[in-house]
Amino acid sequence: MRVIVTGGAGFLGRLLIQGLQEEGIEDIVAIDVVTAEIPGCQVLQSDLAHDQILAGLLEESPCTIFHLASVVSAGAEADWEHAVDQNIGGMLQLLEACRQSNHFHKVVFASTLAVFGGDTAGGEVGDFVKQTPSGTYGTTKAIGELLINDATRKGHIDGRSARLPTVIVRPGAPNAAASGFASGMFREPLAGIPSVVPVSEETVMVVGSAQNTATGIRMLAEIEGSLLGHDRAVGIPGLSATVAEMLEVLEVVGGPEARALVSLEYDAATDQLVQSWPAQLDDRRGRELGLPADPNLESMVRAYVEMINR
C-alpha cells in the first residue's frame, strides 16, 4: 500500500511518516511546497492546488493520502485569497484526482478545532456541533470537511477528517499559526532562548502532543468506514489547559530558569483568534473509536523533550 503525505515536510508530516515507517510501511511519498530530505521517503516538491502531480501517483495503485498541506491560521487570516487558493483549491484538486483515478483511495484530511468559533467561541464543542468558524483558516477547513463527507458519500473516496487540537510542542522554527506561541513557550525556553506569549494567562486552549496527534491521524485511517457513518469529521482527543497551567508545567520540566525566559506581551489580533477557539472538547466519539489521548500536560512536554534528545 502506497501512502502519500501532503505537507509531508512539516513537523506533523514528519512525525506521521516516522510512525508509518515504524509500522513497516515502505512506499511513502511526501509532497510539500518546500524541498526537503526525509529518511527512507521520496519527497516531491509541488503546489497541490496548481500542479497535477497527484494524478500520476494515484494511477499506480490504491493509496492512502494524508492531506496535511495547508495555509495555517494567522497566515490565512492575513491573506484570504491565498488561503482560499491553497486550502480550498488544493482540496478540490485532490478530490478531482481521486475521482478521475481508476483506483479507490483513502483520504485522511487534517482539519482543526478552529472550525468552531462564533457563537461557540470559548465554549465546549464536539463532533455534532455546528461549525461557525471565526477565522478564514477554520472556514477553509470546515469547507474541506464538507467536501470530504460529500466525496465519501458519492463513493469517490473513503474519507475522514481529523480535527486537530492545538499541538504542543511543535519542533522547528515558528510558523504563521496563531497558536504558535503555545509551542514556542516550551521549545524556546527549553533551549535557553526567550519566548513571548501574546495572550493572557487565563486563556484556555485545547491541546494535544504532536506525538499523540500524529498517532491519532494515523489510527483514524485504520477505523472501519461503517463505524464513522455519514459524518467523517472526528475530533482527535485533547486536553484543556490554561496558559498559566502551561507555564507551571514548563517550570516543572525546565526549571525556574526556563520559566523566567517567558514574557507576556499582549497582542490583540492573536488573542482574538485564540479566544475564538473552543475551551473544552467533548472528545467521546474519538475516544470510543479508539483514538488515543495524552495522559496530561506534563507528559506532552516530556514527549517533546524525549524526541529532541533522541
Added chain:
Amino acid sequence: MRVIVTGGAGFLGRLLIQGLQEEGIEDIVAIDVVTAEIPGCQVLQSDLAHDQILAGLLEESPCTIFHLASVVSAGAEADWEHAVDQNIGGMLQLLEACRQSNHFHKVVFASTLAVFGGDTAGGEVGDFVKQTPSGTYGTTKAIGELLINDATRKGHIDGRSARLPTVIVRPGAPNAAASGFASGMFREPLAGIPSVVPVSEETVMVVGSAQNTATGIRMLAEIEGSLLGHDRAVGIPGLSATVAEMLEVLEVVGGPEARALVSLEYDAATDQLVQSWPAQLDDRRGRELGLPADPNLESMVRAYVEMINR
C-alpha cells in the same frame, strides 16, 4: 441603490425583481446564464464563475446583490464537477469582486434546507443545527454559507444566507431540482396536463410559496446586521406537508379532475435525495427577525393560481 440579481431570469429571480420594483427600486440588473427579457430591468448574460462582469458593476456604486444563480439539486448530484465549478467557483468570484471593490456591498445568498441531511435526515432542523448534507447541491450551499459568514466577519461584505424551503408552486418548465415534482404536481394538473410524483404519499417536505420565499429573501436584506450576529444563515419560514396533504389541496383548488391527473411512479434516486431533507423546520429565528410565513398549504397554491391568472 443598485440591486443585482444573479440567476435573475429564474422564476424566483423574476418574483424577487417584481417585488423590488413594487418597492420602487429602479436600478436593477439581472445576470443569468441564459438570455431573457425582464420588464424594466437590464439583463446581462454571463457565467459568473468565469466572467468578470460583476467587477465593473460593483465599481459604480454600493450594491445589494441577491445571489440566486446555482446548479440545482439533481443536476448537482449528476455532475459533481459542474456543481463545484458553478456553485463554489461562482461564489468565490463574487466574493473576490466584492473584496476588490472600492464600495461596500450587501450580499444575500439563496441557500437551501438541503444543507441538512445525513444524521438529521427526515428530522427537525433549525439555524443552530450542524449541516451534514446528503447531496452535492446541499454541500455547495453549506460551503457558500460558510464563505458568506467569513467574508462578513472580515468586513469584505455585509452578507446573509437565506435557507429556502422547497418552493411551491414554481411556474415555468420543470428543471433539474429533485423537488421539482412538488411544483409539477400542482402546475401541470391545474393546466390540464398529467404529472408524475416519484416519491411516496407519506413523504414529508418543508414547503413555502414562491411568493413568500421571494418576499423572505427581500426582507432578509433589510434586517440590521447586528441582529443577525456572527452566523448569517437564516431559515425562511416554511410549513411541513406530506405528499398526501399536497394532493388533497390540489383536489380542493383544482377539483377531482386535477387530482386524477397525478400518478405516483416511484423513483429511488429522487426519493433518496428528498428523504434526506428535513421534515420539520424550527423557523423561530426567522419569524422573530420578522420574516413572513405562509398561512397554510392551500394559500400557497392559491397564490400561484392568482399569479398565473393575473
